[in-house]
Structure formats: structure tokens, C-alpha cells
Amino acid sequence: MQTISILSRNSKPMHEAVVVGTSFVFKDNAIRRSFSLFNVSGKNREIATPKNAISFNMCRKIAATKINPSAVGDQPKFLQLNNINPNFVEMEYAVRGPLVVRAGEIEKELKHGANKPFDYVIRANIGDCQAMGQKPNTFLRQLLNLTFCPELLDCTEYPDDVKDRAEEILEACQGGSAGSYTDSAGLEVVRRQVANYIERRDCINCDWRNVYLTAGATSGIKRILSLLNCEVNGKKPAVMVPIPQYPLYSATISEYGMEKIGYYLEEETGWSLNPQELNRAVNESNKNIVARAIVVINPGNPTGQVLTHNNIEEIIKFAYTNKLLIMADEVYQPNIYDEKSQFFSFKKVMHDMGYPYNGMELVSFMSASKGFLGECGLRGGYYEIINVCPDVKAMLWKSITASLCSTTAGQVAVSALVNPPDESEPSYEQYTNERDDVLASLRERAELMYEILRKFEGFQVNPIQGAMYVFPKIDIPPKAAAAAKAKNMPADTFYAAELLENTGVCVVPGSGFGQKPFTNHFRSTILPQIPLLKEMMTRFKKFHTDFMKKYK
Known part of the structure; x- marks a missing residue:
């Protein structure tokens, strides 16, 4: 049996306590875990927190303490943290990390009448459009209704263009039902669309x-x-990712036991990409790893920048020289707010560059979760893979078939995204009005957040050119940094935790996305509707003013 030295809530030592369960808690705004404990005799069970404020990872290591089955009085658990895939333990996903867990706890506390300086939590941590009040697109929802309830096809309330699309999809489904399996790669009719x-x-x-x-x-x-997770000439596979980056990439790279090569975006020039930085990242990487691909997120998450045509050309040339697959994450391509910015797909730029670049290997990704549809829960998306060896495509196909298929609802959402009504069809006017209203509102919110945040003391904010996020740099006062250090918390996490506890506004610390050393950021979405966004900014402004006064 392994034991840990820990203090119970009454501060009495429990030198031989056995961990039987953990959960996130906050105490004095320090991220900790609470532990359900038995003492060795098994007589007492109580909740305890670690003796010192410790980091999330340290808590996780303490939580790996073995359970004493005799003390618990239960069957032994054969799966333990020390005998499962260690990559699961190592991976982190900040967008749904400890602060988000705490936000959920606060919501429960408010429901039970807790007295706090706010009445509700504002979740600005994740790009979930409809959770923040965006109305579903009528055309898409009508298409879903008819596809999953064909009896409605006879209703006169539904436009003919929606009916035609639903019938086309149902004809492609086995048994004429959207509840049947589709081809592993999805319905052919939608793939053609x-x-x-x-x-x-x-x-x-x-x-x-x-x-x-x-x-x-x-x-x-x-x-x-x-697919890329394979040693090459005895070297471990690595993937180049932007810093800051959407933590899906770092989490998955860790989960698969691969290595990450980070390249920094230039905050001083609007989060642009300097080709020299790409070369530096590769040259300074571990010589026992080999870069297999470069990830590019355009428009950027969390940074909100839109890459220029010239920037994309430079990335393509770099990838060609270094024999890298390009993974172009282009899910925010409809979300362009800056009149001087324009979305260029990597496929288009590669093609226009001509030989040899137009023959490069590329995978580009798109989603129905973002853009102006915001259908996060339907889980619809696609990728296009070009110039890849036929034998490799065959192996990819084999892997896809083992997963059966994506959901039909998600495929219908993709159909609505890529096959909208045209000018001659009855749904066109309503569809375009709804689309334009959403994008115009997002543009207004992006401008509003930028104009407010850039006036905050110690803030440096780039204009939000696209996507759904702002990623300000914060100059944390030395006293605040010292307070964070005393709690074993990164300074940006300390700031975000204080913000959450005092205002109910939940953002994600910049350290969850990666950032240059000795800098502090946070990511907030621009998704709250205008009235809620103004309320959020009012809370934020008061908090930041008080925070700076307190720690000056």
C-alpha cells in the first residue's frame, strides 16, 4: 500500500491516508484536487485537500496513489493510472480544463443560493455559438426535420427546395432512412456537394x-x-504546430505519443508567420525526432488572425523543402471581419504556385460547427486529401471503414453548409438574411471587444481579423505574479481564476494554448450576444481595474 502525507480540513495530519477518489476544487483561488480518504484503519472517511497549494499536474500524480482494497471494502480495480496508456495521463485540453470545471461548480452553487457578486456565469471559454444564444439556421433545421421525419415532406409549411434536398439525401440512405449506416466516408451525394x-x-x-x-x-x-504516427529511420514522429495553437493538436499529439515542434506566431505583427521562425523551430528541435507535418490554422484559433497570400506561399515553400504534409485547419473560413483581410485556401494557393508546389500533399479541414451555422453538437465536418500516394489512401480508407461512419445528422449539416439555396430557390432570401445577420453581428462583437480591451491598463490586443476569439497579452504586476507563484499557479491562470471567482466570466489562460516565455495571455470568445457581451465587458473592466489597484 502507498500512502501520502496530507492534511484533512481540520488540519490534523493523516500520515497514512489512502486515496479513493478525486475531484477538482478551488480553495483561495488555487487549483487543487480534493481527495476522498480512508485512514489506514478504514474507520474514517473524509474529504481533504493537499497540504500545500499545488498544480494540476502535481495533483494528478498524487491521485495516482494506489487504492487499498481492504480499506475500501470493495473489489480490487485492475485498471490503475500506473497500468494504462501513459499518454492519456500526459494529455491536456485547456478549453475544458480545471477553470471550466470550477465554472460548473459555481453555477451549481448559484442554483443553491450561494451569495456571489454576480448572478450567473458567462462561459467565454469555448467556441459554442448556440450555447451563447445564436439562433439555429432555419434552412438547416428544416432539412434536418424532413430528413429525420420524412412524414413531414407532405407539409406545405416546408419550402420545395428543402424538400428536394431531403428527398435526395433519403434516396441515398439505405432503406430510405437517415437512421441507417452510410458509407464509411459519408453519403456520396454529400461528398459530391x-x-x-x-x-x-x-x-x-x-x-x-x-x-x-x-x-x-x-x-x-x-x-x-x-496516420503519421510512425517512426522514420528510427526517429520519433513530430508535428509542427503554431504557438499559440488550439489545444486539440497538442492534446492529440500527446495522446498518440508523438512529439510537438512549436513555431511562434509574431504577436507584434498581428500574429503573422515569419518563415525564419519555421526554420528555427526545425533546426532547434530534438535530433531524435522527425517532422512529418505542419499544422496551420487559418483564420487563427486562438489568435484571430487571417494569413496573407504571401504568408501562405512561404509556408508552402517551407513544407516543400522539408517534405512535410500540410494540415490546413480552415474551419473558420467564413468568419472574416476585417475588410482588408481575405481568406485564401491552401489548395488554391498551391495550385496557383504551379510546379512543383501544386503536387504537394495536403489535407484541409472544414466544419459545420463554426462559420455562421454554429452547429457544434451535430458533429459535422469533412476533410479533403490531395496528392497523396494511392497506397497510403488505401490504408487510410481501411482505417475509416473500421469506424463505420460519421453521424447522419452531421452529414446533413455539412450538406446545408456546402449546398445552400441559390437565388432561384424559395429559401434563398431567408437563408442569406440569417447568414449575413450572424456574420455582421460577429463582426460587431469583434470590434466591440477589441475597442474595449485595448484600453485596459497593461493590455496589448491585436484587431480580431477573423475566427471567434480574442487573445490579449496582459502585463501582470509583479505582486500579482508573486501571489500566483505562492499558489503554485501560472500568472495567467491566477488572473483567469480571480476573474472567474469575482465576476463569473470564464476564459482560458494563454498557457493552455502555448505562448512565448515570460508572457501572459487569455483567450475569450466573441460569441456572447451583444447585450450579454456588454455585461461581460462591464464586469471585466471593473475586475481588471480592481486587480491592477490591488497588486500595484
């Missing part, structure tokens, strides 16, 4: 057989990373 969409966007031919429908972009990203 995606190919047509890409052709309209880029004015380049697209083979629908290179399109694979997925459960959001996430499952496609994970599958491609898994």
Missing part, C-alpha cells in the same frame, strides 16, 4: 472521392495525425 463547393470557392477541380465526411473537423484531424 462538398466537391462542388470547393470547386466554386477555388475554381479548381475537386474529386469527390478525395472528400471524407467526419464528426466535426476533430475526428478527421485525429485520424490524419494517427
